[in-house]
Amino acid sequence: MVTRFDPFRDIDRLAEQMWGAARNAATMPMDLYRSGDHYVMHFDLPGIDPGSLDVNVKDRTLTVRAERSGRSEDVEWLNRERPVGTYVRQLNLGTGLELDRIEASYADGVLTLTVPVEEEAKPRRIEVSHPSKTRVIEAGPSESPAG
Numbered sequence: 001m002v003t004r005f006d007p008f009r010d011i012d013r014l015a016e017q018m019w020g021a022a023r024n025a026a027t028m029p030m031d032l033y034r035s036g037d038h039y040v041m042h043f044d045l046p047g048i049d050p051g052s053l054d055v056n057v058k059d060r061t062l063t064v065r066a067e068r069s070g071r072s073e074d075v076e077w078l079n080r081e082r083p084v085g086t087y088v089r090q091l092n093l094g095t096g097l098e099l100d101r102i103e104a105s106y107a108d109g110v111l112t113l114t115v116p117v118e119e120e121a122k123p124r125r126i127e128v129s130h131p132s133k134t135r136v137i138e139a140g141p142s143e144s145p146a147g
Helices: 009-025
Strands: 030-035 037-044 054-059 061-068 085-092 105-106 110-116
Touching: 061 110
Parallel strands: none
Antiparallel strands: 030 037, 037 110, 054 061, 061 085, 105 110
16 A cells, blocks of 8 residues: 655644634625526525524625524534634625615525616617608709800
């Protein structure tokens, strides 16, 4: 059996144990897309207590906050990879959105926000008018100078 020597493996493992949970706790992956006349955001938040979710908008800044608690029992951890702590994500929202009509739902570990587009910001088709008959301008009889 051949064993590969990696002098940094133990250091990486120690760093992961010390900072891994804190580093991972800060992440909140998000997908964002436009569907018709609204924007949709999906935030991955598995294992979050729905009661800890806080979504608010202030001065065009959307803030999503959630918390995942660790086990409160006195246990001896053998391996701990699932992060605990508070997740926070802030997004600056542009103009043209109806911020007072944002809808939120949480299902299967995914927080979904739907943000409608304001009526004034929706694309509109502008009709171009044109005459239906072609108008031909003819030259009149030329006047010849009197002689």
